[in-house]
Every structure is written in structure tokens, then in C-alpha cells.
Amino acid sequence: xxxxxRPPRVDIAARKQLLAEGLxxxxxxxxxxxxxxxxxxxxxxxxxxxxSVSRTPVREALQRLxxxxxxxxxxxxxxxxxxxxxxxxxxxxxxxxxxxxxxVRLACPRLxxxxxxxxxxxxxxVAADVSDPVSTSSARRAVIEYLAARTGNALQxxxxxxxxxxxxxxxxxxxxxxxxxxxxxxxxxELEDALQRGDADAAEQACRRMYWLV
Numbered sequence: 001x002x003x004x005x006r007p008p009r010v011d012i013a014a015r016k017q018l019l020a021e022g023l024x025x026x027x028x029x030x031x032x033x034x035x036x037x038x039x040x041x042x043x044x045x046x047x048x049x050x051x052s053v054s055r056t057p058v059r060e061a062l063q064r065l066x067x068x069x070x071x072x073x074x075x076x077x078x079x080x081x082x083x084x085x086x087x088x089x090x091x092x093x094x095x096x097x098x099x100x101x102x103x104v105r106l107a108c109p110r111l112x113x114x115x116x117x118x119x120x121x122x123x124x125x126v127a128a129d130v131s132d133p134v135s136t137s138s139a140r141r142a143v144i145e146y147l148a149a150r151t152g153n154a155l156q157x158x159x160x161x162x163x164x165x166x167x168x169x170x171x172x173x174x175x176x177x178x179x180x181x182x183x184x185x186x187x188x189x190e191l192e193d194a195l196q197r198g199d200a201d202a203a204e205q206a207c208r209r210m211y212w213l214v
Contacts, residue, residue, distance in 0.1 A: 023061035028165035031070050038083040068166040092170035097211030100144045104207040106151035108200040120192045127188035133175040180212045
């Protein structure tokens with residue numbers, strides 16, 4: 001009898017989870033970009049057909065987006081993209097600044113020389129035009145997501161992964177106050193310098209100033 005090697009067993013549940021994760025980010029980015037504006041209706045059957053997937057992972061992704069406030073679901077009817085209030089914007093700003101400061105502290109001692117150079121370029125992009133809220137917000141998001149992946153802390157990474165889309169949408173047009181712009185620019189330079197020196201305390205404080213929390 002010939003012993004035929006069997007192909008590796010496919011974990012169906014894991015594949016479905018990865019699919020739902022991808023859909024969560026895909027739909028979420030459409031909301032962040034404005035392609036799906038506040039009040040837009042999403043029907044899971046239509047989205048599933050567009051993306052050539054079943055309705056189940058689409059529903060799971062939408063449920064997750066509802067938990068972070070990007071959509072409101074009306075069972076058996078449709079899902080609607082939610083609006084952002086000024087209070088939500090301010091809450092998001094404070095949360096983002098505090099989380100970013102923690103991420104910077106955790107990542108600082110773990111960064112390799114090449115990573116320090118990369119994040120330095122990303123930080124300089126934040127300071128490049130603080131008068132443009134969209135550019136500043138996008139650049140700041142790039143810095144924090146880059147560092148979050150290098151904290152070595154799975155729980156912290158999970159928090160940011162879950163909240164990043166909601167934060168990106170709420171802060172997309174959050175303008176740096178005119179009187180704060182010089183200090184935000186100097187904070188960026190201080191953050192880059194602290195990361196180069198491996199000074200986690202100084203990096204954390206500079207990050208707080210970058211979000212004008214202090």
C-alpha cells in the first residue's frame with residue numbers, strides 16, 4: 001500500500017477570521033476616506049456580491065465597525081454610516097495622544113537603527129505642514145502605526161488595530177490650533193531626537209506635546 005502524503009489541513013475558522021479582518025479594514029478605510037459618507041447605506045448582500053464573498057464575513061466586519069462607532073446596524077434592513085460629533089473628535093484626540101505616548105515609550109528601546117531612520121522620516125512628515133489637518137493627521141497616523149507594530153506588546157497592538165479606523169476618521173480634519181503649531185513642530189524634532197538617543201522618557205513627553213496634551 002502506497003502511503004500518499006495528505007495536504008495540510010485547512011483551518012476554515014481561521015480563514016473566515018482573516019477574511020472578516022480584511023473586510024473590516026477595507027470597509028473601514030472607505031468610511032475614513034469619505035467614499036462611504038455619513039448617512040450612506042450599506043447592504044451586506046450588495047457588498048458581498050461586489051467583493052465576491054459570502055454575507056457572513058461581511059456581517060461580522062460590519063458588527064465590528066459598529067462596536068467602534070463607524071456604522072449603525074438596523075437588522076434585516078441596512079447598515080448606515082454614522083456621523084462624527086465635535087465631542088467625539090475631542091475624545092478621540094485625547095485618547096489618540098495618550099495611546100501614542102504609551103506606544104512611543106514601549107517601542108523606543110526596541111527600535112533598530114534602520115527603523116529609527118524610517119520613523120524619523122515619518123515624524124518629519126508630521127511637521128512638514130501642520131496647517132493642513134488632513135496631511136498632519138495622516139502623517140501622525142503613519143508614525144503611530146509604524147511604532148505600534150514594534151512595541152513587542154500584542155495587547156497594545158490589538159487596541160490600536162481595533163481603534164485606528166475610528167481615530168483616523170474622527171481626527172481626519174482635526175486642525176492643529178494656530179497658537180500650538182510652533183510647539184507641535186518643535187515636539188516632532190524632539191521626538192525624533194529622543195528616539196535616536198533611545199530615551200523613552202523624553203520620547204513619551206515629546207509625543208504628548210505633538211498632540212498638544214501638555
